[in-house]
Amino acid sequence: MKTLSYVLTLRLKTEKYQEHTLATRFEICRKMYNACLSELYKRYRTLQQSKRYRSICKMPKGKERNRLFSELNKEFGLVEYSLHEFVKPMQHTYKQNIDAFTSQKIATRAFKAFEKVLYKQAKQVHFKKYDELESVEGKSNSTGIRYRDGNVLWNGLVLRTVVKKNNEYVKSALKNKVKFVRVKREWVKNNFVYYVQLILEGVPPEKSNSREKKQTDCIDKRVGIDIGTSTVAVCSENKVILTELAPNVSEISKRIRNIQRAMDRSKRAMNPLKYKEDGTIESSNKDRWIFSKRYQKKKKQAKEWQRRNKAKRKQDHQLLAKEILSLGDVLFVETMSFKALQRRAKETAINKKGKFRKKKRFGKIIGHRAPSLLLQIIHRKLTYKNKRLNKVNTTRIKASQYNHITDTYEKKKLHQRWNDFGDFQIQRDLYSAFLLMNCKENGEEIDKSLCEQGFPTFKILHDLEIQRVKKVKTPPISMGV
Known part of the structure; x- marks a missing residue:
């Protein structure tokens, strides 16, 4: 072993x-x-x-x-x-x-x-x-x-x-x-x-903190995690969470972007013969690149802000992972390839207006938010407890399509962020996390009886969390709030 x-x-x-x-x-x-x-x-x-x-x-x-x-x-x-x-x-x-x-x-x-x-x-x-x-x-x-x-x-x-x-x-x-x-x-x-x-x-020692009490009531408690490119929804028996991934990196990312634009303007001004008329690089020009002192200064600034960005992102993920593990230690998450989401689309498509669709997908947002890093941190912390992160079969579960009340599957478009149950509506990501929490141990199907048993409590916790999210100044568009 x-x-x-x-x-x-x-x-x-x-x-x-x-x-x-x-x-x-x-x-x-x-x-x-x-x-x-x-x-x-x-x-x-x-x-x-x-x-x-x-x-x-x-x-x-x-x-x-x-x-x-x-x-x-x-x-x-x-x-x-x-x-x-x-x-x-x-x-x-x-x-x-x-x-x-x-x-x-x-x-x-x-x-x-x-x-x-x-x-x-x-x-x-x-x-x-x-x-x-x-x-x-x-x-x-x-x-x-x-x-x-x-x-x-x-x-x-x-x-x-x-x-x-x-x-x-x-x-x-x-x-x-x-x-x-x-x-x-x-x-x-x-x-x-x-x-x-x-x-x-060995295993890292526990940090002693007088303000926090050791939580032993989370042992063998189920938690469902529906993670996206920029947000994450978490559902447990006592609490639900709908939050933005690494919220502190957005302002730093804007600052890095502005510095990189200034660097690009400086580089183009110092090397006019290295570019074509359309702005692309002239590959036939083999002259050495010339960088001004201002460019070199900006490059060092960008390096420092990228370090801060990395540190903030990791800190946010560590805090969120700690909060998730305080809810339970039997965690369920869908199998997802974030590398596949980063790749550009291969096929050239045309929209209804006759214009070409962009081939860009989720590469930039995944680079900023690093959803895979959060799962790595959670997995590492679970291994110290002899537990593992349970990955369910995405194609078999279909958490975003399933309705446990009617026991049917219905495909939804990406912009549809709410599930309509007639008398009330449930946020799509939170409902997916609820279904994942009630998966069977084999990770191949959802336990309908567990869903029916825990849904009334989930509905109350869901409404409280939606009220909290609405008070946030600018919640992400993907939440649909």
Whole structure:
């Protein structure tokens, strides 16, 4: 059985000379990563040119075909340990800065990224640009990057961690075994700030808070979650929630958008020959791009606001996940592919007015709201309780179409946000969450008897939540309130 682990992040107190050394090491690691990716591309192109590869591709899919592909990958060096041999000479060159374990982990990281191309999950893997590498890690806490008595040791560098004396959570966490250590950096106000992430074995200790009481009455309670691209509806026995995902990111996103527009205007003004008359980039012009000082200043501002955006989004999701788990620990959610929703439409369609419909879908809003991140946080917190996030069959359940009173299914258009029950109406997302809460354990059908039993209470809680949402100044349009 796989052992559980969690991450403890601590700030590093660095001197100027240590920051220069760390910057040098991060740059060496970036170049090693790019060299590994480049070598993998070369080997893959050589493999594709072989006759054996083309003949195996024509075979029907199955175990025999997979076995032949695996043998071919080993023959052409498209395996992880072959890349460890490739990175060894580079590590010897920079052995004063990079240890063997760290270089092997860089090679592993490059190979795992390239596996998406190898198994046709992605078309390409991007190389890391200057200052884009954010973290470097070791393989164990015995050699290379390691943690000892409040310090991080790495090839002669001794980096002190910042821990408050009265922080009981950190003291309890450090009693667990350190599996390996990761050094991370973030761009904060025109400078890199360095952190250490200790990957610890076990379950994170509970944070003691005198204002909150430990909730034990949520054990084995059912909760249904209907998650969308920008909103989420939650239903439990005692409470229903209809809220916007990561509400604090909207203002920051506007600020980032304005900075990026200013950057684009500056770039076009400094490089007029790099663009065509219609505004697209002239690919035949191979001159170097020229960036003004104002552009570089704006770029740093955008980087700082993107960091804040990421931090706010994660904080909002953590708080919402905590609230959801306080309602119950038997959670049901529909299986949904957010990557599929991000992709542009393939077919060209024309609307009733004779104009072409936009091929854009939900890529931008999913990038801002990150609904999948919320489910990841909930799943991680449930694993510490030996529970799991129950994913129901979307095509079999059809929560947005089912009516438990008439026991029928009715298709609705996306703009129809309310279910009409004759004497009253129920918000569509909240009703879907209610149905998901009353799914059977197999995740294939809805338990009608549970729906009939809990619907009167749900109706009261639903009306109270709708009244609360109406008091919000600008609720999302997708709520229909």
